[in-house]
Every structure is written in C-alpha cells, then in structure tokens.
Amino acid sequence: MQPRIQHMFQASIETKQNALTVLPPAIENASLMMVSSLLNEGKILACGNGGSAGDAQHFSSEMLNRFERERPSLPAIALTTDSSTITSIANDYSYEEVFSKQIRALGQAGDVLLAISTSGNSANVVQAIHAAHDRNMHVVALTGRDGGQIAPLLLPDDVEIRVPSNVTARVQEVHLLVIHSLCDLIDHQLFGSEE
Ligand SMILES: O=C(CO)[C@@H](O)[C@H](O)[C@H](O)[C@H](O)COP(=O)(O)O
Numbered sequence: 001m002q003p004r005i006q007h008m009f010q011a012s013i014e015t016k017q018n019a020l021t022v023l024p025p026a027i028e029n030a031s032l033m034m035v036s037s038l039l040n041e042g043k044i045l046a047c048g049n050g051g052s053a054g055d056a057q058h059f060s061s062e063m064l065n066r067f068e069r070e071r072p073s074l075p076a077i078a079l080t081t082d083s084s085t086i087t088s089i090a091n092d093y094s095y096e097e098v099f100s101k102q103i104r105a106l107g108q109a110g111d112v113l114l115a116i117s118t119s120g121n122s123a124n125v126v127q128a129i130h131a132a133h134d135r136n137m138h139v140v141a142l143t144g145r146d147g148g149q150i151a152p153l154l155l156p157d158d159v160e161i162r163v164p165s166n167v168t169a170r171v172q173e174v175h176l177l178v179i180h181s182l183c184d185l186i187d188h189q190l191f192g193s194e195e
C-alpha cells in the first residue's frame with residue numbers, strides 16, 4: 001500500500017505547488033477584507049459541509065482562542081456547531097437553509113462570511129451567500145473545481161479563493177493551508193510581526 005500513500009502525498013504536494021502560483025493575491029485580498037471588518041467591530045461567520053464544516057470550526061477556534069501567538073480573542077462564529085438549531089431548521093424548513101437562517105439573525109453589515117465548498121455547489125452554502133449579501137456582508141469563498149454555482153454569485157467586493165484541483169480531498173488539504181495563511185496574515189496585520 002505504500003505506493004498509494006506516496007501517490008497521495010505527491011498529489012497533495014503538486015496541488016499545493018499549483019495553488020502557490022495562483023492563490024497568493026486572493027489570499028492577501030481576503031485577509032485585508034477580514035482585517036478591515038475586525039477593525040470596524042465586525043466579525044467572521046464561517047460555514048461548510050463535512051470536512052468543510054470541520055474547516056469552518058478550525059478557523060473559528062483559531063480566531064476565538066489563538067493561532068500561533070498570544071493575542072486577544074478575535075470574533076468569529078462557526079455556523080456548523082449548534083445541532084439543535086441546525087436540526088430544527090432542516091426539519092421545519094430545509095437543509096438548504098441551515099446556514100442562511102443563522103446569518104439572517106447573526107449577520108451585521110460589514111461582517112464577513114467565510115463560505116467553504118470544494119465543489120462550489122452545496123445548496124446551503126449558496127443560500128448562505130445570498131443571506132450574507134442581503135445583510136450587506138462581504139464574502140470570502142473557498143472553492144475548488146470550476147467554482148460551481150458559488151463563483152458567479154459573488155459580487156465585485158467579494159473574494160473567491162479557488163483551489164486548482166478537481167479532487168475534493170486535495171482541495172480540502174489546500175483549504176486548510178489557506179485558513180492558516182489567513183490566520184497568520186490577520187495576526188500580522190493586527191498585532192505586528194512576532195519577536
Ligand atoms: O471530507 C469530505 C471528503 O474529503 C466530505 O465529508 C465532504 O466534505 C462532504 O462530502 C461535503 O458534503 C462536500 O461538500 P462540498 O465541498 O462539495 O461543498
């Protein structure tokens with residue numbers, strides 16, 4: 001089985017190398033948007049399904065607790081964690097609305113939605129983006145493949161960070177690196193260089 005393992009590592013490395021050539025400008029722009037929101041009393045709401053739900057929570061924990069240095073807590077909410085809210089919305093309305101209804105309650109103008117979908121086609125993430133726009137929030141979309149239904153929904157001030165791969169797992173592996181890059185850039189811009 002070791003050749004299979006080596007193949008997966010190699011594919012992940014190649015996807016990251018391809019991403020390195022295209023993603024830095026979008027990651028920089030996303031970090032600038034997030035920092036501007038945080039400096040204006042805004043917060044970041046994050047959502048996604050499956051592995052991307054884990055990514056949303058990974059990001060919010062690094063904001064609320066810490067990333068790599070001591071600094072004040074930063075405001076973020078993962079919309080994937082409240083099982084009572086999520087099950088009741090899915091049961092009474094539809095699974096498509098599990099994030100959008102939370103955004104319509106919690107989202108304020110100037111907040112940022114971090115919308116994560118490797119295909120760009122998850123209906124509840126699409127509805128989340130509609131809700132964010134209705135609340136005058138900006139959107140950072142982490143996508144893959146061809147951007148799916150999310151790409152054409154985004155407004156000029158939004159940022160899409162689209163990983164150049166058609167394989168869900170490879171896209172997710174780069175999404176985590178993007179999330180850590182965003183955390184690093186947020187800390188750097190808000191609190192300066194370490195040491
Ligand atoms: O982690 C994985 C696959 O690596 C899965 O849990 C995956 O996240 C789920 O199938 C998601 O429902 C896929 O949604 P999306 O990325 O297309 O929006």
Ligand SMILES: [Zn+2]
Nearest residue numbers: 051168169172
């Ligand atoms: Zn996964």
